[in-house]
Amino acid sequence: MLTILFDGIAYGMLLFILAVGLAVTMGLMNFINLAHGAFAMAGGYLTVVLMQRLDVPFLICLPVSFVVTGLMGAFLERTLYRRMYQKPHLDQVLFSIGLAFMAVSSVDYVMGSQQQIMQLPEWLKGRTEWWDGALGMGHYRLFIIAVCAALTVALQFVLSSTRFGSQLRASVDDSRVAAGLGINVNLIFALTFAVGSGLAGLGGALGAEVLGLDPTFPLKFMVYFLIVVAVGGTTSITGPLLAALLLGIADVAGKYYVPKLGAFIVYALMLLILLWRPQGLFSRQGGK
Amino acid sequence: MKVTPSSHFQSQLLQASRWKWQEWVGWILVFAAPWALPSHALIVNEMAIVALFALSLDLVLGYAGIVSLGHAAFLGFGAYASALFAKHVMPDPVIGLVWGMALTTLLGALCSATILRGSDLTRLMVTLGMALILLELANKLDWLTGGSDGLQGVLMAPLFGRFEFDLMGQTAATYSLTVLFLLFLAVRHWVHSPMGATVKAIRDNRLRASAIGIHANAKLAVVYTVAACLAGAAGALMAQTTGFASLDVFALDRSADVMLMLVIGGVGWLYGGLLGAVAFKFMHDFISSITPQYWTFWIGLFLVVLVLVGRDKLFKPWKWGRP
């Protein structure tokens, strides 16, 4: 059904924006960052606070959350994350879980544990129906798809057609050789981490309306981000994009057509894909 | 007497596998605890179960080098298997324990096929996925498992027909400690055996190990299965001593908590899981009696500091700050 497809695409695009930062960080720095969800949560809460307490319009909140979480990411990267790059994966997992716990608790303390409710501006609240209801498109989901599509195009452009993009791709493939060629790998790491976190923050702000927002957000959704990254592979951004779309559509369609199986579908699908292609569905050979 | 290089290594290995007096004292104290401190028998029981679970994860993580976020799958499977056995077949604890372990070993053997390929992230996700799928299964099959209300009414017969599971928890604690000790002995023996050495070799350098003819995949599958068996035992103990089984035995928190315990105690070291479990439980109890709502913050902080400082240097503060 077209509406379900539409909803699935919207959900998938949202997941992509949330997870793309994680995918690139993993591919680039080989760092498993389980605190990625905390940046998303930060973006969401920032937007809620700005809108509720300071009456900042929604459209302004979006770039603000991007920039602020990006800066937070850059700061944390320089101070804490940098020391963790050479450590084994287990340490990275523990470190990022620790950070996630701290973030969850602090937000709980400051903002309380209940769900945060956001009030969208009027022009985003509508719905358009085509073909007598066969395709119903909520305006907010249309907005999400539009924003995420634009971001994806921009990201792909940066990656493939700019100097920074090719330096980034070189560092992902082999950071030692890239450094040997004179590329400032540290700067690339910092910028990439910042942009990745910023995108997560933006995703959190966009998603608060659809996914809900409470202090346990990072832990709840971490699994989904990891699924996107594991299935999509970490060597490109089209991989996670396709994986996120697949995940979104499978989840929504699954719950619609076979509600008894609900959450199964996503996990079973992921398991099967990973058993068939352990490097992820879309990785290039030779990537990490 | 001429000391050849090989006999030197031999005596070194033998030395490592001998019991030290500290171990003797430690175990005696541990077994005395439920009787000397009866008001703490319950938490001793809980620590014993969780220590066994941590020991099983140590096999997977420390000795085989597999990062697993879904080890609770085996804990939960063992718990439900034994609980259902006690409820529908017979309430004898020991037979139920063996049953739980056997079934979980089968599950482990099946799952071991899934963790052999792919990167660390793949394995992380596959193990996590298994645990989550089992969780959903247990939820759906609520006619069997009680669904989200949990499987209630698991009444255990007295142990060996004589020792009742009392309210104080002393029988439970001694039972759990005995099972833990016996399984610990088995693992200890195994770790110091040629098989154990092989697995450690694979962990340290897989390529080299394969080069000298070790079938890495087969050995890893065996380790994973053995670890599943132990985790199943822990789950069975949990179901039997608490009298029920509920869905959260499969939850991500269980897998994550046990990983924390193992890390605190020290990975790759037999007593790591045991000491880590005890330390974690103490920390949890202590911190949450002070601040019941925000204890995750302090655990998080502890983790971050632990990793930044260096896991092996936690108990040597004079080494902090040095790379």
Place this chain on the structure above:
Amino acid sequence: MQKRHLLKSLLVGALLSSAGAMAQDKFKIGLILPMTGPFASTGKQIEAAVKLYIAQNGDMLAGKKVELIVKDDTSAPDVTKRIAQELVVNDKVNVLAGFGLTPLALATAPIATQSKTPLVVMAAATSSITEASPFIIRTSFTLPQAAVGLADWAPKNNIKKVVSLVSDYGPGIDAEKYFKDRFTFNGGQVIDTLRVPMRNPDFAPFLQKVRDAKPDAVYVFVPSGAGAALMKQFAERGMDKAGIRLIGTGDVTDDDILNGMGDVAMGVITSHHYSASHNSPLNKKFVEAFSKANGGLRPNFMAVGGYDGMRVIYEAAKATKGAGGQALLDAMKGQVFESPRGPIFIDAQTRDVVHNIYIRKVERVGGQLYNQEFETIKDVKDPGKTR
């Protein structure tokens, strides 16, 4: 002679004083709540209500000092059971209270029975809980009570075809079953029953399915946090414009977060046992005192369960002069009193709560959203037991 007399009196004196020291000079209440995790807001509300009651009624009971021990069970049943066991064995509490979720209460039931400690359930709402132990008393509510109230009201108000949408766990399944049975009995038709997984982030596909089935109304039950998301997606999907009404049990318009839901919640009809806007002097006092003590927080049905639970404990303890065990349990049974929710009594046979169920509509009063009661169904017993 005098020496012997002195020795005797010393001995008697020593015995008496040691007996006095051994006797409990405190009345201990073990409060086990989910203070962390997804149901932390339940824990917060109940703790606040309990502390309010103690503040209002003093901390001396029948000459003993009340000691409240609050423990977090992180919503894990084996932890709840262990904490309850420790409270009973080590701290020797006179009564166990709290219990945010059904599995937690069920797991602890054997402890109550074995140790003869009364267990007051202040939050959990599945019917079968009070049958798990003869020592359990409930002051919260049961889902069947709320469901049945709505199933009686709906057919009289032009709602003939309904799709039921509940969260897939104990209370949800109870809510679905009792609504369906009563609604069908009253001549209505439940076209489809959908169950949403607990960990679900997105209601969209389920609501889409509801929409495609074209019922007169959709009957929902979700735990208190998820109500906001559900309402928003309901509006987003244009369901109200398609002529589908939203009815449900009061958990979906939980007072805790109702005001933040905005206009999407307006007009939603729910059935429940408590609304913060209930028009009685006792309730007004309660709401005001609660708000003041908790930074403007509005009490919800969880809080009133805690508040009434304390009332039951206090009155029972006064009747038994601070003793516990079977006597305390018996003094709890059959209590009749006025609660902020309305009149309430604890049925002596089933040990469950009997109270009014109100049909309410969400309206804006004085700039804030409230569940305004417009119909009352008196003295509803738990249908789960009268079978």
